[in-house]
Amino acid sequence: MKLAPRFAVLVAAAAVVAGCAPQTSDNSSSDKDDQSGTLRVWLFQEVGNDPKAKVVDSVVAAFEKAHKDTKVDVEYIPIDTRAQRVKAAFNDPKSAPDVMEYGNTDTAGYVHDGGLLDVTKEFGAWSEAKDTDPTAKQSVTVDGKMYGSPFYVGVRALYYRTDVFKDLGLQPPKTMAELAATARKIHKAKSDLYGLVVGGAYTYGAMPFVWANGGELATAKGGSGGTYTSAIDSAAAQKGIKAYTSLFTSDNCPAAKCAVMGGNDTITAFAAGKAGMAIGGDFSHTAVEAGKVKGKYAVVPLPGVASGSVAPAFAGGNNIGVLKSTSHRTLAVDLMEQLTSKKTQASMFDAMGFLPTFTDVRDAAAAKVPFEKPFVETLAAGTKFVPASPGWSEIDSSLVLPTMLQEIISGKKSVAAASGDAAKKMNSAFSSAG
Amino acid sequence: MRGRRGLSRSSPRPQGHSGTPWLYLAPALVVLGGLLVYPIYQLGLISFFQYTQAQVSGGEPTTFEGFGNYSALFSDSQFWQVLVATVLFAGACVVSTLAVGCALAVLLTRVRALPRLVLMLAALGAWATPAVTGSTVWLLLFDPDFGPVNRILGLGDHSWTYGRLSAFFLVLLEVVWCSFPFVMVTVYAGIRAVPSEVLEAAALDGASQWRIWRSVLTPMLRPILTVVTIQSVIWDFKVFTQIYVMTNGGGIAGQNLVLNVYAYQQAFASSKYSLGSAIGVVMLLMLLAVTLVYLRLLRRQGEEL
Numbered sequence: 001m002k003l004a005p006r007f008a009v010l011v012a013a014a015a016v017v018a019g020c021a022p023q024t025s026d027n028s029s030s031d032k033d034d035q036s037g038t039l040r041v042w043l044f045q046e047v048g049n050d051p052k053a054k055v056v057d058s059v060v061a062a063f064e065k066a067h068k069d070t071k072v073d074v075e076y077i078p079i080d081t082r083a084q085r086v087k088a089a090f091n092d093p094k095s096a097p098d099v100m101e102y103g104n105t106d107t108a109g110y111v112h113d114g115g116l117l118d119v120t121k122e123f124g125a126w127s128e129a130k131d132t133d134p135t136a137k138q139s140v141t142v143d144g145k146m147y148g149s150p151f152y153v154g155v156r157a158l159y160y161r162t163d164v165f166k167d168l169g170l171q172p173p174k175t176m177a178e179l180a181a182t183a184r185k186i187h188k189a190k191s192d193l194y195g196l197v198v199g200g201a202y203t204y205g206a207m208p209f210v211w212a213n214g215g216e217l218a219t220a221k222g223g224s225g226g227t228y229t230s231a232i233d234s235a236a237a238q239k240g241i242k243a244y245t246s247l248f249t250s251d252n253c254p255a256a257k258c259a260v261m262g263g264n265d266t267i268t269a270f271a272a273g274k275a276g277m278a279i280g281g282d283f284s285h286t287a288v289e290a291g292k293v294k295g296k297y298a299v300v301p302l303p304g305v306a307s308g309s310v311a312p313a314f315a316g317g318n319n320i321g322v323l324k325s326t327s328h329r330t331l332a333v334d335l336m337e338q339l340t341s342k343k344t345q346a347s348m349f350d351a352m353g354f355l356p357t358f359t360d361v362r363d364a365a366a367a368k369v370p371f372e373k374p375f376v377e378t379l380a381a382g383t384k385f386v387p388a389s390p391g392w393s394e395i396d397s398s399l400v401l402p403t404m405l406q407e408i409i410s411g412k413k414s415v416a417a418a419s420g421d422a423a424k425k426m427n428s429a430f431s432s433a434g
Numbered sequence: 435m436r437g438r439r440g441l442s443r444s445s446p447r448p449q450g451h452s453g454t455p456w457l458y459l460a461p462a463l464v465v466l467g468g469l470l471v472y473p474i475y476q477l478g479l480i481s482f483f484q485y486t487q488a489q490v491s492g493g494e495p496t497t498f499e500g501f502g503n504y505s506a507l508f509s510d511s512q513f514w515q516v517l518v519a520t521v522l523f524a525g526a527c528v529v530s531t532l533a534v535g536c537a538l539a540v541l542l543t544r545v546r547a548l549p550r551l552v553l554m555l556a557a558l559g560a561w562a563t564p565a566v567t568g569s570t571v572w573l574l575l576f577d578p579d580f581g582p583v584n585r586i587l588g589l590g591d592h593s594w595t596y597g598r599l600s601a602f603f604l605v606l607l608e609v610v611w612c613s614f615p616f617v618m619v620t621v622y623a624g625i626r627a628v629p630s631e632v633l634e635a636a637a638l639d640g641a642s643q644w645r646i647w648r649s650v651l652t653p654m655l656r657p658i659l660t661v662v663t664i665q666s667v668i669w670d671f672k673v674f675t676q677i678y679v680m681t682n683g684g685g686i687a688g689q690n691l692v693l694n695v696y697a698y699q700q701a702f703a704s705s706k707y708s709l710g711s712a713i714g715v716v717m718l719l720m721l722l723a724v725t726l727v728y729l730r731l732l733r734r735q736g737e738e739l
Binding site: 023256402406409 | 476479480483485487488489490491492493494495496578591592593595596682683686687688689699700703704705706
């Protein structure tokens with residue numbers, strides 16, 4: 001027992017000296033481009049997946065009909081464990097799919113890991129691509145090259161309780177300052193409600209405050225494709241951070257409870273009737289509908305600093321890409337286009353409420369469903385995206401921004417100190433991922 | 435290793451047969467080697483390379499970093515902060531676990547059969563509860579909105595996980611709760627093996643319960659106490675589940691991070707496998723050192739394990 005580790009260290013040292021390296025998988029792009037065979041597709045397993053599966057099935061049926069001797073094998077993977085599944089797929093190309101759905105913030109990281117195929121040429125040649133929303137396009141772009149096709153977008157807006165607002169004679173806030181004042185009024189009148197429920201771990205709820213105040217997460221250095229420098233400690237960004245963190249007080253959302261909350265927790269609280277307002281996405285609709293507040297809420301765009309303006313929202317959503325290791329390049333790219341075509345996105349909106357990434361399709365969809373109006377307005381007002389750097393995955397997973405927010409909320413650090421530290425961490429992530 | 439010297443001293447057989455014990459040990463050594471040496475070898479190896487997701491999946495070449503990961507680790511102020519927190523937290527857990535375990539073991543020997551059975555069952559229940567379940571239940575008990583503890587103590591909606599110390603304290607309670615049964619059962623078995631005449635004699639001499647424990651039981655139970663202490667040190671130093679579940683992955687702004695959770699964050703959440711490995715190696719060396727020092731101290735006192 002005692003001997004073994006010591007021995008191991010010796011062996012390790014010997015191996016290092018001998019120039020031995022840990023295992024690495026060969027993920028170079030496959031040269032093969034088979035025109036028939038089986039295509040494997042991974043899509044995310046949504047809550048209530050049947051309508052999604054139906055739309056996908058019809059796309060697949062048409063695809064198989066159009067391509068002789070081609071079979072498409074669709075697998076729905078659980079969202080919770082997708083990171084592990086995708087890593088495993090990159091590590092072992094043999095068990096990897098040909099086409100897969102992925103969260104748009106993961107794009108740069110996956111490209112850096114060497115997993116996604118560059119489809120710039122095909123995407124450019126695709127007739128439908130010209131109507132793609134610019135932010136959605138940005139979310140598949142790294143260093144000026146495209147690594148997939150946008151599947152749907154998601155944005156957040158302000159949910160509020162119509163019954164509470166009516167009781168207290170309140171109007172939906174028009175500016176960010178009004179938002180904070182309204183939140184405090186609600187909590188004062190109804191102490192069992194959070195005014196505006198906020199979360200210390202809710203990065204995408206906090207970012208609109210930074211963006212609305214003219215701040216940025218990071219700025220690209222040296223044009224497109226260059227490295228990024230964090231801007232989270234700029235004066236404008238600090239102002240936004242201050243606006244957000246000052247909501248964590250006993251007259252709105254007490255720090256002791258709200259500092260730990262993430263986005264889902266805030267929606268859960270709102271759906272359970274514990275908050276007057278919440279920042280939620282179009283994708284939170286089902287969760288809110290299933291809660292106590294059904295029929296007692298409405299949505300408006302999150303107000304910006306100036307009256308009548310809209311705070312820039314984070315453009316979330318998913319893309320569909322082709323894996324580098326595919327041996328059916330042409331077929332896989334074609335299937336990717338079919339899965340994200342205008343027709344598919346329109347039916348996907350009807351089935352799942354996923355907002356289309358084509359502006360014309362989206363406008364048509366919003367005209368049909370009034371609930372989507374504030375979200376489409378938010379999208380039209382201009383959205384922001386996370387830096388297209390592989391460093392972002394690291395920043396995201398090592399909780400740099402939640403840590404910064406929580407340090408300020410819990411009073412451990414000042415806004416300047418916490419944002420300065422966060423900027424340092426972000427810069428080291430950007431440069432190490434380079 | 436030490437066994438060989440003992441063998442040659444006590445055995446009259448000539449040196450030529452010294453290979454035989456190794457032959458008998460071989461199957462166990464092969465299994466141990468496969469399960470222990472190889473993973474540790476890999477751990478050590480990876481810690482000398484730049485090895486992130488990009489290298490694993492072949493996006494970038496693997497580069498040899500020498501002690502680069504270690505120097506990055508040692509120059510990270512958060513690592514030192516986490517290390518200090520881990521040592522203090524593990525120390526508090528070990529002391530509390532041993533105190534509770536030993537006290538209850540003594541209690542077990544002094545109560546009647548029925549309460550003893552009840553106590554045993556309660557302890558075994560705690561022991562058998564998976565750490566994730568235990569942590570979740572514990573968290574619910576102390577929940578600011580729905581927890582019975584706050585209601586009984588009349589604390590309103592006080593949040594136990596908000597303050598750094600109070601969050602560590604909550605986790606400590608859970609760790610002690612799920613690890614004292616091992617100490618209790620082991621020490622109880624040890625006490626039962628102590629000849630009752632010795633205890634009787636001490637009692638007749640008018641020794642208090644504390645005095646008996648201090649001057650009679652502790653010396654006689656030393657080998658057992660050593661084992662449970664080392665076990666507890668190793669367990670509590672490596673605590674992961676409780677912190678991960680109860681403080682939501684390290685608490686507000688990472689204030690409740692311990693080394694194991696920190697390593698997990700670095701290795702798997704951030705995909706920096708090499709840095710995670712370096713933390714693992716550092717932990718291994720520290721635990722090894724603690725164990726060796728402890729054994730050395732014991733040997734000096736003339737005890738053999």
